[in-house]
Amino acid sequence: MSTIFPREEKAEQIFDEILKNPHACERLKDTFFEAIPSAEESEGAGTDIPGTVFAAALFTAYENKDLSAFMMAVCNSSVFDLLRNSFLISIRFNDKGVENPIFLTDENGDLLSGSHQHACAKKYKMFHKLYEQQDEIPDYHMYMADGFREKHGYNEKGEIETFRISEHTGILMLFEFPESVTLEINEERSYAIIWKYLMKLQEQLPQALMYYGRRDENGVEKNTSKLGIFLLFCHFEHEMEKTVELANGIGLGCREAILAEIKALKNDPKNKTAGV
Structure with missing residues (x-):
């Protein structure tokens, strides 16, 4: 299955450099949650996890096309956790x-x-x-x-x-x-x-x-x-x-x-x- 946008070249190199810098990871996490209305007020929304964990989950999801890897960082649930807990x-x-x-x-x-x-x-x-x-x-x-x-x-x-x-x-x-x-x-x-x-x-x-x-x-x-x-x-x-x-x-x-x-x-x- 193709992705919506073309895959970026040398993405792994970019990700590796960002992951080496905790401040960069934290900035990436802040930017993500700023784009989600009321995310800061949502209990367990993922805003309390370290930026390095958030960034690693995001990059792993991008590289492996693994949505659950990222969902767990954002809302403490895999895709099938959400389905199961929605009955x-x-x-x-x-x-x-x-x-x-x-x-x-x-x-x-x-x-x-x-x-x-x-x-x-x-x-x-x-x-x-x-x-x-x-x-x-x-x-x-x-x-x-x-x-x-x-x-x-x-x-x-x-x-x-x-x-x-x-x-x-x-x-x-x-x-x-x-x-x-x-x-x-x-x-x-x-x-x-x-x-x-x-x-x-x-x-x-x-x-x-x-x-x-x-x-x-x-x-x-x-x-x-x-x-x-x-x-x-x-x-x-x-x-x-x-x-x-x-x-x-x-x-x-x-x-x-x-x-x-x-x-x-x-x-x-x-x-x-x-x-x-």
């Missing part, structure tokens, strides 16, 4: 090996060892009432859990750091796919379906989270993939019973849509790789 993409279970969400209860609805002091008694009582009232749905489980979202930025040494934001406790509804099914549709097809239902979720239950993918259990990756909807107590506790019902409808609809896509691919003679 425009779902979250992978245990992304990059970090447990998220963290289960507080087992499959019987009982608090796990070590969760008693952490879990609020009022919230657990609410969860357990819903757990006892839930409908019998195949390959479905309800848990009380902790979760979080994240963003990325630079520290003063110019190293990338991951920051947890919006740490929350809520109810996780887990929709599993039957163990007999191998999800061999490609990522684009499955994600197109997930995104469609994520938008339905946001229309009906703004700020509910959707998870997808495989989830490690006790360090062992199971063969089944999962779909999860996470309802935060801080947003939905006053109408949680109705909210669970709406979320279940969306989650089950998404799972059925993916299974229908798998079945269609299996029956397509042109597709030799799909199967169960």
Whole structure:
């Protein structure tokens, strides 16, 4: 993909010279933020990072056509952090090996060892009432859990750091796919379906989270993939019973849509790789 303007010749030499001069880096940073209305008043807008870190991120983004490298310096978020935290993409279970969400209860609805002091008694009582009232749905489980979202930025040494934001406790509804099914549709097809239902979720239950993918259990990756909807107590506790019902409808609809896509691919003679 071509750039809007022609690439400057000897850009690396120019950048190297600027990076050697902290005052030049600071001046470059000041000029950038002067061009953004109210940037100085915006908390976390990037104005507090050293000029050398800002300049290095800017030049790296220019040289590598890496927008996220610069976005992290400006707003402590990569491009996909912004999408994720705008509820425009779902979250992978245990992304990059970090447990998220963290289960507080087992499959019987009982608090796990070590969760008693952490879990609020009022919230657990609410969860357990819903757990006892839930409908019998195949390959479905309800848990009380902790979760979080994240963003990325630079520290003063110019190293990338991951920051947890919006740490929350809520109810996780887990929709599993039957163990007999191998999800061999490609990522684009499955994600197109997930995104469609994520938008339905946001229309009906703004700020509910959707998870997808495989989830490690006790360090062992199971063969089944999962779909999860996470309802935060801080947003939905006053109408949680109705909210669970709406979320279940969306989650089950998404799972059925993916299974229908798998079945269609299996029956397509042109597709030799799909199967169960």
